[in-house]
Amino acid sequence: MDGKEQLEKSRERIIETIAQNIHLYGLTPSAGRQYGTMFFHDDPLTLDDMTEELGMSKTSMSTSVRALSDLKLVERAWKRGVRKDLYQVKDDWYQSFIDLFSIKWRRSISLYSTTIRKSLNELNKLAADPSITDDLKLMVERDIEKLRYVQDYYEWLDRLVDAFEDHDIFDLVPRKDDIQEGK
Amino acid sequence: MDGKEQLEKSRERIIETIAQNIHLYGLTPSAGRQYGTMFFHDDPLTLDDMTEELGMSKTSMSTSVRALSDLKLVERAWKRGVRKDLYQVKDDWYQSFIDLFSIKWRRSISLYSTTIRKSLNELNKLAADPSITDDLKLMVERDIEKLRYVQDYYEWLDRLVDAFEDHDIFDLVPRKDDIQEGK
C-alpha cells in the first residue's frame, strides 16, 4: 500500500466514524459522510463535487447540505468567478456543538413553556371552582404541582442553553488551550 | 365540559408535547406518549395497563418501555403481591437530562477517540517516512493537525460530560431552589 492510499484509508476511517455518530445531530449517515468529505477538503465544494465524491444524486446532496447548514455545521463560501454554490465545514467544533445544543433545545423549551402555561392556567381555574368534588380537586392539585416542577426544569434548561451560548460553559469546562494559558 | 374532562384535556396536551419532543432523546412519539401516560399516573403501571391506556400491542409496550429504561427515563418498581413488571417514570428530570447527555455522548466520544488515535498513529508513521513526496507529506501533516484538533475537542466534550455527571453544572447553572437558598 502506498502513501496516498494510506492517507485515504485514514480519512475513510474518520469519515465512517462521523457517519456512525451523526445521528446525535439528528442526521443520516449519508449527511455525515458528506460532512466528513468536506472536512478533509481544504477548498469548499460544490453540489456537483459532492455528487462526484459520494456517488449520490444531486438532489440528495442538496437536501442534506441544507440539513447540515440548518444545524450550522456547514456554511456557504464565496470564491470569485465561481457561479455554483460553495460549501465548507465550519471549523469551530466547539461552536458547532453549542449551536446544535441551542437549536435543538430552544425549540423544545419554547413549546413546553407554552403548553405548560396553558394547562396550568386551566387547572388553576379548575382548582378554584367550588362545584368540583374533593376527589377531583386533589387530582388537579397534584397535576398543578407536577407541572410547576416541569416548568422549573425547563426554566433551568433555558438558563443552561444561555450558559452555552454566552460561552460561560468554558469557565466551568475550559478548552485545552485555555488551561495551558492558566486562564 | 365537566371537570374530569378538563383535567384529561390538560393532560393530553402535555402528553402530546412530550410525544412531539421526545425525538431529542432519539425516541418515537409513541414512546413519548407512553412516558407521558406514566408521568400522570401516580401508581406504577404494568405492560398490560399501558396496552390498555394506549391501545397498542403488548410487544410494542415491551420494546419501548425498554428503550425508556435504557435512557433511564423510566425505572422498574416493586409492589408486594404483584407478579407483573411495574414501571414508573424517574421523577428527577434534571438527573434524567444528565443521564441522557452522558449515555448519548460518552459512547460517541469513546468511538471517536479510538479511531482518531488509530489514524494519528498511522499518519505520524507516514509523515516520518522519508520515501514519500513533499506534496503528500504536506497533506499528511494537514490531516494530523486536523485530527489533533478533533482529539482536543473530544477531550473537552469528555470533561463536559464529567461536569454534568459530577453535578458541577449546577454551580454554573443553579436549580431554582438553590438560587432562593442563596447557594
Add this chain to the structure above:
DNA sequence: TTGTTTATACAGTAAAAACTGTACAAACTT
C-alpha cells in the same frame, strides 16, 4: 410434576424516511 401467567424473540406487515430522476424556476450569459 403439570398448568398458568408474563415478558420477549421473531417473522411478517404497515408506515415512514431516504433517495432518485424529472421538471421547472431563478440567476446568469450573450
Add this chain to the structure above:
DNA sequence: AAGTTTGTACAGTTTTTACTGTATAAACAA
C-alpha cells in the same frame, strides 16, 4: 431578448423503521 447553468420541488421508488400477532421461554402456582 433567447439560451445556459444551477438549485430545488415534487412524484415515484427503495430502504428502513415501527408495529402487530404468534410462538416460546422463564417464572411462578398448585
